[in-house]
Amino acid sequence: MLVAKESRTAIGFEEGRNDGAKWFGDLTRSRFAGPVTPHHRVLSREVSPETLAVHAGTYEDPVTGAVGTPVFQTSTFLLDDASYAAFSDGTSRDVPIYTRYGNPSQWSVQEKIAALEGSRSALVTSSGMSATASTIYALTNAGSHIVSAYDVYGGTYNLLREDMPSAGREVTFVDPCDPDAVRAAIRPETQLLFFETLTNPLLKAPSVRGLAEIAKEANALLVVDNTFLTPVNMRPLELGADVVVHSATKYLAGHSDLTAGAVVGRRKFLDRIWAQALRFGGTLEPLSAFLLERGMKTLPLRVRAQNANAAEVARFLAGHERIAAVHHPELGGPRYAGLERADYGGFGGMVSFEVRGGDEAALEFMKKLRIPYVATSLGGVESLVSMPSNTSHSSLTARQRSRIGINPGLVRFSVGIENVRDLVRDLDEALGAPAEEDKR
Known part of the structure; x- marks a missing residue:
């Protein structure tokens, strides 16, 4: 006999998900870390990278006891009181409703990436460019200004040069290793600085600390692409960056068998980027999320x-x-x-x-x-x-x-x-x- 609602509650999709969601008109509102369910393994960010890579985010299935995260290969989930409450409370990122919104397979690898970067929240997307585009669109608006490097990855350069002007954003390109040039490019309407921790392909190494200081002075956000270094070699959020993006296709996945992107940072930024990614439709499908999580263990x-x-x-x-x-x-x-x-x-x-x-x-x-x-x-x-x-x-x-x-x-x-x-x-x-x- 199938008892759908009881089973769903038992595996943790309902319990505890809405107890902090009463934020309308409340200036003291707080956001969940994650999203995760009670069955995703959440470890202290102080644990070593080797341990986080293996264990953080693992979905410990209470029904089968599977050691590895299952693949939630489904496009949709049963609607119940938790689902309806999530829609009304604005917490639909935290409850499994529809895989474009979120899926426990995605949440497992998101928690692993967030833990390794020393952050509270992460988002995975269908490609690195999906992650980059969603982030830039979400954190800027028409009439704003962006500062970036003229030697960023070619796809990023094309997005900034070709698409941003038609979307009402102006972009200035500078040498990322010249802080005076970066500072001189700042305008009153500058909202975002976008740089790479190591540039592609010439491996320039700009000072993330210095760029963070310039962004703070300008009341702008610093987004860095950490694809080349990974959180094993640098954790930019600890150096002052606001958001980190990855082409997870590369080192994070590590086996040339999938395409994926990732965004990491504080939940208040990630919720906005998640909403933009929903509109763009750059969802990472569950099997690729499983492969990415597995690949990241090493x-x-x-x-x-x-x-x-x-x-x-x-x-x-x-x-x-x-x-x-x-x-x-x-x-x-x-x-x-x-x-x-x-x-x-x-x-x-x-x-x-x-x-x-x-x-x-x-x-x-x-x-x-x-x-x-x-x-x-x-x-x-x-x-x-x-x-x-x-x-x-x-x-x-x-x-x-x-x-x-x-x-x-x-x-x-x-x-x-x-x-x-x-x-x-x-x-x-x-x-x-x-x-x-x-x-x-």
Whole structure:
């Protein structure tokens, strides 16, 4: 015999969800952390990243006792008194009603991401660009002004340059590592500063603390894209950022088998971004949420291995005669003279470098590699190699790429968790092999 309402109450979807929701006209209102149910595992943010990655957010199923989070592969949920109260009280983010609004599979991975970033709330979306677009639209309005970097990820640059003006937002692009330029770009109507913790593809490392100070002076919000570093290497909210976004497709998921985005911050910001994401429809479906949560259990182990591998690869490339330049914080140099190393746990698995001979020589070099895949994206367990000029930044003109510093022959190498000696040997052989025309 099915007893739907009693069963639903028993697994925690109703109990305790509305006891703090009486906020209309109440200036002392508070918001839940989460959203989570009583059966999602919530750990102190002071617990180590390794433990949080494994346990935070796990849905401990009271019916089956499953150790792993189940996949709630459903588009909708039974309506009951808790559902109707959520609609009337404005708490529909906290009760399972419809998967576009929220789903326990999403909540599991959201809690894990929030815990790792040291925050109270997170949101997952269908892609990194969905997370970025939802955040920017939610935290600005028509007539406002945004400051960003001219060398942000190509998709973000296109959103800011092409879509924001038609939506009534003006954008100024600056060098993120020049605080004077950032400060000079601020206007009375500036609402948002959007930067990356490490820039894509040149790995510039702006001071998040400094950017947070400028944003505070301007009474604006600081949003940072932490895709390249992950919370293992930096927790920007602790440095003054207001909101953090990720392309969770990359390091968070870590296995090149899904696309997802994430947004992290205080609940008052996340509720607005969640509402915007609802309107855009960028829902992360339950199976991808399950895969993302599973992949994140090894995040600290993967990222630390990639930190070490990338640093060794960068040092090897810096000493090779066929490489004109290497971009990686571990190498130091004038670009990283002001680097606040105490804010970093590492620098991630990305290395960018310029092959002598330009784009043609770089393409020939990539064809000779045997271990890395020549493919877009980054952050997976396998090494990937690509050229920004014909992938992530192909929409930019040659002049724009030159201004950013994307020079001919620039290669972006996402270092995986393979044995680093194998990677270095492969790079050495590919760089040292003569071009086909030299063999004839």
